[in-house]
Structure formats: C-alpha cells, structure tokens
Amino acid sequence: MDFSSRSLADVVVAVPVGPIDHANAQGLQEALAPLLNSPAPGTAGLVLDLSRVDYISSMGLRVLMVAAKQLRARSMRIAVAALTPVVKEIFDIARFNHVTEVFPTVRSALERISPAALAAFETDAR
Amino acid sequence: MKCVRFWGTRGSLPVALTAAGVRRKIIAALRGAAGRSFASDEALEAYVDSLGMPVSGTYGGHSPCVEIETGRDEYVLCDLGSGVRPFGQKAIARHGPGAPQAYHVFLSHLHWDHIMGFPLFTPAYIPGNRIRIYGGHTALEEALRRQHAAPSFPVDFSALPATIEFVRLDPGRAHDIAGLRVELMLQRHSGDSYGYRFSSDGKAVIYSTDSEHALDDPDDAHRFVAFFRGADLVIFDAMYSLTDAISVKQDWGHSSNIVGVELCQMAGARQLCLFHHEPVHGDEAIERVLAETRRFEEITRGDRPALLVTAAYDGMEIPL
Numbered sequence: 365m366d367f368s369s370r371s372l373a374d375v376v377v378a379v380p381v382g383p384i385d386h387a388n389a390q391g392l393q394e395a396l397a398p399l400l401n402s403p404a405p406g407t408a409g410l411v412l413d414l415s416r417v418d419y420i421s422s423m424g425l426r427v428l429m430v431a432a433k434q435l436r437a438r439s440m441r442i443a444v445a446a447l448t449p450v451v452k453e454i455f456d457i458a459r460f461n462h463v464t465e466v467f468p469t470v471r472s473a474l475e476r477i478s479p480a481a482l483a484a485f486e487t488d489a490r
Numbered sequence: 491m492k493c494v495r496f497w498g499t500r501g502s503l504p505v506a507l508t509a510a511g512v513r514r515k516i517i518a519a520l521r522g523a524a525g526r527s528f529a530s531d532e533a534l535e536a537y538v539d540s541l542g543m544p545v546s547g548t549y550g551g552h553s554p555c556v557e558i559e560t561g562r563d564e565y566v567l568c569d570l571g572s573g574v575r576p577f578g579q580k581a582i583a584r585h586g587p588g589a590p591q592a593y594h595v596f597l598s599h600l601h602w603d604h605i606m607g608f609p610l611f612t613p614a615y616i617p618g619n620r621i622r623i624y625g626g627h628t629a630l631e632e633a634l635r636r637q638h639a640a641p642s643f644p645v646d647f648s649a650l651p652a653t654i655e656f657v658r659l660d661p662g663r664a665h666d667i668a669g670l671r672v673e674l675m676l677q678r679h680s681g682d683s684y685g686y687r688f689s690s691d692g693k694a695v696i697y698s699t700d701s702e703h704a705l706d707d708p709d710d711a712h713r714f715v716a717f718f719r720g721a722d723l724v725i726f727d728a729m730y731s732l733t734d735a736i737s738v739k740q741d742w743g744h745s746s747n748i749v750g751v752e753l754c755q756m757a758g759a760r761q762l763c764l765f766h767h768e769p770v771h772g773d774e775a776i777e778r779v780l781a782e783t784r785r786f787e788e789i790t791r792g793d794r795p796a797l798l799v800t801a802a803y804d805g806m807e808i809p810l
Contacts, residue, residue, distance in 0.1 A: 386708060386752075419790065422732055422749050426705040429736050435697040450789050457782045458748055 367395040372488070373480035374408040377470060381416040384424030393427045400434045408481075409441035411473045412464075420451050425458055432463050441465070445473040491670070491693050492559045493809045494723060498552030498573020499802040501700075501729045501744070501766035502603050505551035511772060518545045543803070544773040550804025552576070553603040554699060554766060556725060558688060564592040564668045568686065568697045568725075570623075573804060574607035582612055590618030594668045597625035598699050599683035600633035608634060609643045619652040624659050624667065626674050626684040631656040675717045677701035678710075680742035687717055693810045696724040696759070699766045702743045703753075704737060711753065718757035722810055725802065726750040726766040728779070747783040751790065754797050761798040762787075763808065776801055 365388040366381035376399055384392050399410060410431070414420075420428075428444070435442045443465040447455060455461055467473035473480040498504075519541055528534040538546045553571030560566055565581065567574065585591055593613060598604055598744040613619045617764035623630055626742060634656075647654075659665055661674040661684065671689040678701060685698035696718050704710040718724055729735075729744040747764055754762045764783060767776055787797050800808070 386711060386756075390708075422703075422707070422736075422746070422752055423705050423711075425732060426736050429733075453785065454748075454787055455785050458746075462733055462734050463737065 365371045365391040365395070367392065369399065371401055371404065371407075372474065372484040374406050375411055375474060375478050375479060375481035376403070376407060376409075377411045377413055377474075377485075379413045379416065383419040383421075385419060386423050388419065389423035389427050391431070392424060396427070396431055400431055403438065403440065407440060407441065409477045410435060411467075411477065412442070412444045412446055413446055413470050413471060414444050414451055415446035415448065415470075417451055418448055418481070420454055422458075425454075425460055428460070429463055441477050442478060443473040445470045491559045491688065491690050491694060491810045493807050494560060494695060494725070495557040495808075496802045496804060496806045497557060497577040498555040498569075498571040498607070499549065499765055499767055499768055499804055499806075500571075501727070502769050504537050504553050504572045504603075505769045507548050507551065507773075510607070515545050534633065542777070544777045547803070548773050549767060549776050549801065551769075552804050553606060554598070555607060556697060556802075558670075558695060559670050560690065562669050564594060566668050566670065566688075567595045568783075569598055569604045569699075570606070570608040570611065571604050572607045572610075572674075573590070575610045575612075578610075578612040578614075582616075582710050583737070587616050590616070590620065592668075593619065593621045595621065595623045596672070596686050596697070597623060597627070597630065598685070598697065599625075599679060599681060600629060601681065601700065602637070605633060605637060608701060609638055609645070614650045614652045614654065615645075617651040621652050621654045622657055622724045623654065624665075624672075626659055626661050626676065627682065628658060632657060634801075673717075675713070678704060678706075683743070685717060687721070694721045694722045694723075695810065696726075698725065699727040700743055701727050701745055702735070702741070703745050703749050705749075706725075711760070713754070714753050715756045718753055718759050721754075721757065722757040723761045723763060723808060724750070724754050724757075724759045724767045725763045726754075727766040729766045729768050730784070738748055747779055750785060751783060751787050751797065755787070755790065755794055758794075759797065760795075761800065761808070764801040766798070767801070 369378040445467040552573035554569040555573030556568040635647040728747040732746040
C-alpha cells in the first residue's frame with residue numbers, strides 16, 4: 365500500500381493511502397514496523413493521518429491495536445486523525461476510540477501531543 | 491430444511507430480565523401511549539408490536555440451543571444449553587409423553603453453557619425416546635455423564651430411561667444425518683469448538699459459535715469464508731465488540747459483529763444472525779449492536795448484494 369511518513373520534531377506523522385483491508389493490512393504492518401521497532405531517540409508519539417483511507421477492515425484495526433500496544437510499552441502515544449466519514453463510523457462501531465486517541469485533524473492531534481511538533485507543523489504549513 | 495428456531499441465544503450463562511427491566515419497558519410503553527386510545531385488542535396489539543424489541547419484548551436469556559426444522563419427524567438441535575428445557579417441554583406437549591421421538595443433537599463444544607440444559611431435558615426421562623449426541627470432541631460422553639454425577643445433580647446419567655448414544659464426527663468429511671449433509675470445522679476456542687454446516691434441498695445453514703478469529707492470519711479468514719460460502723444463514727458468535735475481542739478479551743474464544751459481517755460478505759452469505767449475546771448486555775445494548783452491525787454492513791457493502799443482519803432472540807424463527 366502507499367505509505368509515507370515524516371518527522372515533526374518529536375512526533376512521526378504517517379500517511380497510509382487507500383483501503384486497509386484484508387489484502388493489504390500486512391502492508392501497513394510492514395510499513396509501520398521500522399517506526400514501532402526502532403523509533404528515533406526522543407520520539408514521543410505517532411499520529412496516523414487517515415484522511416486518505418476510505419476503509420479499514422478488522423485486520424487493519426488489529427494492526428493499529430498492535431501498534432498501540434508496542435508504542436505504549438515504550439511510553440509513546442498513538443493517535444489517529446482526519447478520519448474519513450466511513451472510517452470514523454467503523455471506529456465507532458468497533459469501539460476503537462478506546463484504543464487510540466482520535467482527533468478531527470492532524471493539527472489538533474499534534475496540539476495535544478507535542479507543542480514542538482505543532483510548531484514544526486505550523487512552520488511546514490506556511 | 492424449513493426453518494431455524496432459537497431456544498437459547500445467550501452466551502456464558504443464562505440471564506433473566508429483572509423487575510427493574512420490566513418496569514422500564516412498561517414505563518416506555520405507557521409513555522408512548524399517552525393521549526392515545528385503542529378501540530380494540532387488535533389496535534392495542536398493533537401498538538405494542540410497533541414499539542420494537544427493547545420495549546415490547548426481550549432477547550431472552552437461555553444459553554445456546556438452536557433447532558433446525560427439517561420437515562422430517564426427527565428433531566435436530568445445536569447445543570444443549572438451558573434453552574433445551576423449553577424445547578423439550580414443547581416437544582412433549584406436541585407429541586405427548588407416550589410417543590417416542592428421535593433427537594439429533596450437534597454439540598459445538600463441551601463448555602458448561604452449551605450442555606447445562608441436558609439434566610433438565612425431559613425427553614431424556616421418557617423410555618423409548620432416542621437421543622443421539624454428535625460432536626468433534628472425544629470427551630462427549632464423559633462431559634455429559636459428569637454433569638449428571640453427584641454432587642452436581644441428583645439423577646445419575648445411567649438412570650436416564652431414554653436411549654442415548656454418542657457419535658464422534660470426523661471433521662475431515664461430510665456426514666449424512668437426519669436427511670442433512672453435515673460438515674464440521676475446527677474453531678479457535680479453549681478446549682476447541684466445532685462449527686457446523688448443514689445442507690439440504692439447496693439450502694445451507696452455518697452454526698458457528700464460540701469461535702475466535704485470528705486476525706493476524708489471512709488463512710484463518712479463508713478457511714471460514716470457504717466454510718460459509720453461499721450460506722443462506724450464518725449463526726455467528728458476536729459476543730464482543732471488535733476492540734474487546736482483540737484486546738482485553740483476546741484469547742477468550744469469541745468474536746465480534748464486525749468480523750461476522752466481513753466473513754459473510756466475503757463468503758456471499760445471505761443472512762448473518764448475531765448469536766451468543768454477552769450476558770451483561772440488556773435488550774437496549776443488543777438492539778444497539780444490531781443497529782450498528784446493519785450500518786456497518788451498509789457502509790462496507792460496495793457492489794455486493796445486501797447481507798441481511800438479524801440478532802437472535804429466544805423464540806425467534808427464521809424461515810429458510
């Protein structure tokens with residue numbers, strides 16, 4: 365699956381693209397693996413920008429669950445942001461808002477997680 | 491197969507509607523009737539029927555027991571939860587105690603909630619009745635005998651007058667029983683469980699309860715999709731939310747409404763029936779899960795035909 369990520373100060377913002385279904389949930393897991401297994405020193409958290417994900421299956425949610433467990437074990441935070449309407453409903457029905465913090469925008473997620481990352485985000489946006 | 495009838499739909503242990511729950515239903519019904527008049531009993535019944543399950547009825551609380559009506563004289567059941575007691579009473583009332591019957595029972599597994607009704611299954615106490623209990627476990631007979639033994643129950647299994655036989659079924663092949671083609675599939679549950687596929691007359695019914703799905707293993711999904719393929723009805727363990735099933739209740743051996751929809755959609759099944767309801771859920775909670783599941787099916791349907799989603803309740807009948 366298409367996937368990109370960038371570091372904003374002490375937060376990594378990851379952007380998966382397309383449906384995260386049974387066929388490519390493994391792809392998301394592999395894309396996240398470097399971030400989960402060997403995060404850069406000082407990394408405070410991961411924000412998944414889901415604005416370009418139009419569907420997520422149970423296998424995709426499981427990948428996020430595993431990511432959340434791994435990050436919390438390292439005392440790092442995980443959040444999802446900018447959910448499309450369908451993915452937002454799937455999160456609600458799956459009760460997944462108990463697993464990750466959910467924010468309406470990437471900016472609002474960074475605002476809550478890291479002032480330094482928010483400042484870097486604002487600088488990028490100019 | 492003519493229809494499927496649910497006698498027990500609750501998981502883990504039986505529950506009863508409480509006095510407080512009845513009171514809430516009465517208040518809701520009276521509130522809705524305020525200012526209205528009903529000219530006849532028919533009008534009153536129509537009003538009650540319009541209220542919906544959480545107000546006018548209840549999902550019930552017996553543990554699993556499902557009847558498949560085949561159109562033949564023999565009875566076919568899945569599991570012997572507490573729901574088998576009202577089933578037995580109904581069968582005796584229909585035929586009378588002097589008319590021996592044959593009962594074919596398919597056990598998903600041997601946990602207590604799925605066998606606990608048998609000591610109070612009245613047909614077992616009537617000479618001439620023939621009860622055949624099928625399953626994939628080698629300990630079928632041991633489990634049934636043990637719950638009859640002192641100090642758990644006053645009547646030992648050996649004292650039951652009915653003819654009771656145990657038949658272990660090989661999951662590797664199809665079996666012809668009571669006019670049905672019966673196939674089993676091993677499922678992920680503590681001590682193992684087996685899902686069943688019953689086929690006849692071009693119809694197929696799946697009974698898949700107490701089954702946890704390995705979401706890290708695509709092959710697991712493929713196995714179930716193949717087993718569910720084209721089924722007219724899939725009775726599915728949807729005890730937990732997806733989040734609970736893969737976090738705090740991981741390895742507890744149960745599944746979720748979301749996985750049920752996904753597997754049925756991939757398998758091209760026609761109806762998903764949510765089953766093995768969480769015992770802490772009241773009628774409102776089950777109704778909410780049903781509405782959410784229907785919505786999930788709708789937003790993920792794509793180009794596929796609609797999957798009918800229902801939630802089992804004690805006394806429900808689904809025609810085939």
